[in-house]
Amino acid sequence: MNRPTSAVIIGGGIIGGSIALELAKQHIRVTLLDKGEFAKEASTAAAGMIGAQVEIHQPGPFYELCKASQRLYEQWTRELHELSGVSPQYINKGIVRVALNDEDEAELKSRLPWIDGKWITAAQAKSLEPGITGQVRGGVHFAQDHQIHPLHLARALRGALSRLGVSIREWTPALRLIVDNGRVTGVRTTDGDLYADEVVLAAGAWSPALLEPLPVHLPVFPVRGQCISVRMQAPAISATVFTKGCYIVPKLDGTLTIGATQEEAGFVKKPTVAVISELHAKACQLVPALSEAEFVATWTGLRPGTPDGLPYMGRLAEAPGLTIATGHFRNGILLAPVTGLLMQELVTGQTPSLDLAPYAPSRASGVSVN
Ligand SMILES: Cc1cc2nc3c(=O)[nH]c(=O)nc-3n(C[C@H](O)[C@H](O)[C@H](O)COP(=O)(O)OP(=O)(O)OC[C@H]3O[C@@H](n4cnc5c(N)ncnc54)[C@H](O)[C@@H]3O)c2cc1C
Numbered sequence: 001m002n003r004p005t006s007a008v009i010i011g012g013g014i015i016g017g018s019i020a021l022e023l024a025k026q027h028i029r030v031t032l033l034d035k036g037e038f039a040k041e042a043s044t045a046a047a048g049m050i051g052a053q054v055e056i057h058q059p060g061p062f063y064e065l066c067k068a069s070q071r072l073y074e075q076w077t078r079e080l081h082e083l084s085g086v087s088p089q090y091i092n093k094g095i096v097r098v099a100l101n102d103e104d105e106a107e108l109k110s111r112l113p114w115i116d117g118k119w120i121t122a123a124q125a126k127s128l129e130p131g132i133t134g135q136v137r138g139g140v141h142f143a144q145d146h147q148i149h150p151l152h153l154a155r156a157l158r159g160a161l162s163r164l165g166v167s168i169r170e171w172t173p174a175l176r177l178i179v180d181n182g183r184v185t186g187v188r189t190t191d192g193d194l195y196a197d198e199v200v201l202a203a204g205a206w207s208p209a210l211l212e213p214l215p216v217h218l219p220v221f222p223v224r225g226q227c228i229s230v231r232m233q234a235p236a237i238s239a240t241v242f243t244k245g246c247y248i249v250p251k252l253d254g255t256l257t258i259g260a261t262q263e264e265a266g267f268v269k270k271p272t273v274a275v276i277s278e279l280h281a282k283a284c285q286l287v288p289a290l291s292e293a294e295f296v297a298t299w300t301g302l303r304p305g306t307p308d309g310l311p312y313m314g315r316l317a318e319a320p321g322l323t324i325a326t327g328h329f330r331n332g333i334l335l336a337p338v339t340g341l342l343m344q345e346l347v348t349g350q351t352p353s354l355d356l357a358p359y360a361p362s363r364a365s366g367v368s369v370n
Contacts, residue, residue, distance in 0.1 A: 003348055004028060004197030008187050010174040010210060014043035014150075014332055015325050016202035017157045018340030021080075024164035026348055031194060032166055033187065035173035035206070039154035042204055045225060045301020046150045046333045047249045047259045053142040054095045054242055055331055057107075059114040061358045062310055066331060067116075068354060069338035070144060076337040077148060077156070084159025089149035089252050093239040096120075096129050098139035100285070104244045105137045117142045131236035131287045147240060149251055150333060174203070177322065179213050184321035198347050200323045205267070205304040207326040214319050218312055218364050220327045222302035225260035226271050228280060230293035232256065237287060246282040248290070255296055258283045262330075264305075271298045305329050306364075313339060313359040315346065323347055324361045 007023050009016045012034030020030045032038075049055075050073050052066035077088040097117075099105035112119060117140040125132060125139050161168060169191070178186040178193060186195035201207055205222035231254055240249045249257040261275050276298050284291045306312065306327040313325050325343050328335050338354070345352045 002197075006196040007031070007198040007200060007347065008033065008194050008196040009200040009202055010187060011201070011203035011207070011326075012038040012168060012170065013041055013202065013204050014039060014154070014157070014336045015204070015328060015339055016200065017043075017154075017161060018336040019200055019202060019325060019343045020161055020166045021157065021164065022340040022344035023347060024161065024166050026344060028347075030166045031196070032161065032168045033172050033174050033189060033194075034168075034170050037170050038158050038168055042301040042303055042332065044150045044154050045227065045299055047227065047247065047257045048148045048150045048153070048333055049095065049145060049240060049247070049249060050147055050334050051095060051142070051145045051331075052334060053115050053117055053140075054097050054145050055334070057111065061355065063114075065338060065354060066334055069335045070146075072337035072341070073146065073148075073334075077153070080153070080156040080160045083163045084156045086152060086156040086159050088153040088156045090146060091148070091252065092146045094141060094143040095145040095240040095242050095247075096125060096132070096139060096141050097242045098125050098132060098286070099137045100133070100135055100243055101137070107244075108140060112140075115140065115142075116144055129237050129239060129241055131289055132241055133286055133288055135285075145240070147249055148333070153333070174210055177210060177213050182318070182320070184214075184319055197321070198323060199321060200325060200343065200347070202325045204326060204332075205302045207304065207324070214316075214322075216316060216319065216361075218324070218326070218361060219307055220312070221264065221305050222267055223305035223329065224263040224265050224269070224300055224302055226263075226275050226279065226298065226300045227257055227259040228276055228283075228298050229255045229257055229296040230290065231296050232289065232293050236289040241286060243286050246279065246286055248283055248287055256290070256293070258290075267302065269300045269302065271300050303329050304332070311335065311339070311359050312361040312364065313342060314356045314361055316361055
């Protein structure tokens, strides 16, 4: 394979943006398309946790992938800051994951043999975070699970891409892939046809429709998450506090992000009062002082879900010229640096530094390549 000199990336979220960054650093001419504004979908609806420990429920390659990305994160955000002048607001305070009932305690303790964290008693959890409820049964302090502010990360990434000469074309939907003699050679957009040596599909929950000219179906689907932002006069917690079904993430501007639901409701992004009030009730159960919090905002985002919960990253032998990076579900913020790096290695013809076999697009049960 010849080393590509140009690439078109479909999808200006954190995944498309992180790939654009790595390709531009390799002096590849990159055009990044988005149907709307840069990073205005799932990537800025996120809470911003870099939660390799808290999010993963079993050891294995995916846990290793998450930890690899977590290790890259601080340096990655520093690089974005240097290139853009915008701080992604990296906070290294860790996550206190607590159990409030028997079942959750048992599930959390079952992870102890392989996670990077030790069990802490209820008293220890309370001394770390006095604002949490007296009902807590104990938990785990995941010291390595840091966080960023997604809105600031998106601004920093955008600034860095512009600095590196990436052409960011907003409000330019990709309509379909251009396929010539079996090879993907470009993208038809509302603003004309664009040709490039490589096309990268990173359109999050919207990715499947763009594969239509190929005999391929990727079962990526939208999973809605609703969040609330609140403010308190005195900060109730200093680190992220997380329990089953609810987390509270304190931001540098004094707000607290409460998240998040997990609903399969198609592409509908409207927040719903019943769900938001239930989420607030859960948060108050975890940190009672939140019942007095000032309401700031609510929002929703569509995570790109997959049937097995793993992303699709790689190529299909039958669709040369195309690289797929989608389906990062609950962990796209965490996985952005490693995804950018691995996809750059793939596109430039190197052997990826981590095994991509578990994420092969061809594993999708719905994939049929004739
Ligand atoms: C409420 C919530 C909380 C979350 N919290 C966290 C967290 O704490 N930590 C974490 O790691 N992850 C979190 N996530 C998950 C994370 O946000 C996603 O995994 C990640 O944003 C996926 O990034 P993406 O770039 O693939 O998708 P997106 O951000 O959705 O980007 C895809 C882009 O493609 C564009 N696009 C679509 N179709 C086209 C087209 N035809 N032409 C051109 N452009 C197109 C869209 O406009 C969009 O901008 C959360 C998600 C939600 C919803």
